[in-house]
Each structure stands twice: as C-alpha cells, then as structure tokens.
Amino acid sequence: MEAVIIDSGGANLASLQYAFERLGAKTRVSADAQEIAAAPRVVLPGVGCAADAMERLHRGGLARLLPSLTQPVLGICLGMQLLFERSAEGATECLGVLPGEVQRLSAAPGRPVPHMGWNQLDPSRADPLLAGLEPDAYFYFVHGYAVPAGELTVATVDYGGTLSAVVRRGNFWGVQFHPERSAAGGARLLGNFLTL
C-alpha cells in the first residue's frame, strides 16, 4: 500500500483512487487516525465546502492529527486550501499547517468564477513533485477560492492575479488543480508523489 487517501466525507474519492490505480499503485481510503498516521504517504482530497470538510476532520479527530504528520502529505484542491490557516469560504478556521489565507476569486468580464479549465503552470522554483513535467503541460482547475502566490508557492497560475498552483512546506505539498483529471501531466505529478 503506497498511500492513504483521507476519507473526508466528500464525494469523488474514486477518481483519485483510479488515477493511482492507473499508475499501478495501491491506495486505501480511510478516516481512521491510526491507519493514516502509519501510512507511507497521505493524500487529503477535497470536493465540497471548507466548513463541511473541516467539521468532518474535527469530528474524526483528524484535524489534530494532520498537522503532526511527518510523511509526505499532498492536499488536492480544497484539500490544499485546508492546509492553510483559514478560508474565506464560510469564514472557516482550517488546519494551519501553512501560513496564509484562502480568498474568494472575483469574477470579471472574460473571467468567470468558478475558475474552470486547463491552465499551464509557471514554476517559481524546482521541486521533486514537479520533476520531469513537460514545460507546456496543462492542468485541470476547478475552484472558486484560491491562495495568492507567496513564499511557499512552488508554481503559480494566472487567473485574475498570480495564484498558488503548487505549494510546499517540508513534508506538506498542496496543488490547487486536480492531478487525477489532468491527463499525462497529472499522472506524472502523482507518480512523483509516490517517490517522495
């Protein structure tokens, strides 16, 4: 078993499991604190609302466990946002693993919100999670909230401002896009995660 996918109660864990399955990797979906603590790698997915997701993590005792993990952790989309201190989505206190705040994207003509679609990344620094990616690879984004680029940002995406597409501090990584639905580039990134 190469990674545990945290069952945070949201839907859409299957697509992530299938993406790892296509890489030949075995994963388990779990909400069990012991199993998560013992996993070689942990994925925090997230589809839904920040407040709901945090409530579920608190209920299962995972909100306390997650910041203490020392193995590689990958937050995806809402899962990445939950790693920060708080989210403007429902004024939610999040896990606080990473400093900063998740902000609402604002719509403008030619720039609808949610941001939905395929974008290229602009790397800010080298990181093993992005190793070997084609420079022109596109990734699938679908989100209404985002973290502005900051010092933990590894790669940015431009959508009405420079947003964090990939962040990292120590053993915690976060990606705003959905690697499990980002064709070859996404598969490469998830494959990289399995080598961390």
Next chain:
Amino acid sequence: MRFRDHRVVGDIMELASRYRDEGADELVFYDITASPEGRSVDRRWVQRVARVLDIPFCVAGGIRSVADAEAVLNAGAEKISVNSPALADPGLIDALSRRFGSQCVVVGIDSRLTGQGYRAFQFTGDPQRTRESGRDVLEWVREAQQRGAGEIVLNCMGSDGVRRGYDIEQLHAVRRVCQVPLVASGGAGEMSHFAAVFAEAGADAALAASVFHSGAITIPELKRELRSAGIEVRL
C-alpha cells in the same frame, strides 16, 4: 455523448477512450431519456468510465436528488448536470451546491426563441413530452447562479442538430447575465463555428456531439485550427 441505455456501454467506453486520446478537455455523458421516463439511470458505467478517463467528465440526466448526485460523484464523475429536475424543483440547485460545492453543479438549459423571448424547455429527450417550462431563459440563468450553479450549459434547440453554427446571438445575450462558466451547445457543424462561439459569443467552452461522433471534425485538427485563430487551447 447521447445514449439511451446500458446496452451501448461498450460504445461508451470506446468513445470515451477515443476522445481522451484525441485530446478532448472534458466529456459530458447525457442520458437524455432518464428524466422523461422518470427513472434513475443504471450508474455502473460511470465507474467504468472513471477508471479509464484521466480528464474531467460530467454526467447529465435523471439526477433528481442529492443522493442521485452523490452516487454519480462517488463513482468518479467530476460534475453533475441538472436540467428538467431543476426546473421542476429549483431548490435542488441549492441543495446540490451546499452539499458538493458550486464547482460540480452544472445547470443545463434547453432553450428556444419563442414569441415571448428565449424560453427554457423540459423533457427534451422525448419529443412527445417536450414542453415549455414557463421560464424565461435569462431569468433562469440569473436564478440558477444565485442558487449555486457553478456552470451553465446552454443548448440552443433551434440550432441543435442543424450544423449551421452555434446561436451566437442567444449565447451572447446569456453571457451578459452569466458570471459562471458558460458552455455553448447545439449547432456545431464546421471548425469555424467553434472559433466564432469563443470570439463572438464569449463562451468559455464549446460542446459538440455529432460532428465528433461521425468524424466530420476531429479534435486534434479542431484544436490546431483554434490555436491558429489565436484562441488558447490545450494541445
């Protein structure tokens, strides 16, 4: 992709893989007879499709409740699209977006110009039961967004199946009241139609079925054409 029942799952898998390999950015699966027949769909194919697709996909048809939507999303779909059931019970949009977030709630609208302007139609999967919903399309687009729709797919019935191009005028009118992604549907027949709907109607995405199924247009050549017209696409 429009299909009627599980007997064609083999075709669905084949088409899904083909479009994935050709570089489609998203697939939408329509079970167009689900709503008029008042049934939910056999969803086993969703899981099979989710296993092979590494691009996002949306399931439309017969989703009448949070539980229906949950089954489809848990099986691996990114988005669910509601049309007739949302017209019957607009609160469904609120319930779905509260539970799953706006980003996976698509509201599909079948629209046609009538003497009263653009009107939304229900049960368009069955010509016998198709009926005008009593709703003005522009009003409905506004309301759907307020209720939490994260995307609008506007299927212009007047141009659907005719292959003479998207209904630019109508899409442009909807664009002006639509702050969420707007997907154009109905009317694609030539590659120039796609370029026009992006440039002239301001659509965020264009959906087409028959021109791709028949091979009249292939996705790689379409994308190259769009790129050379200055429209950013994933190649």
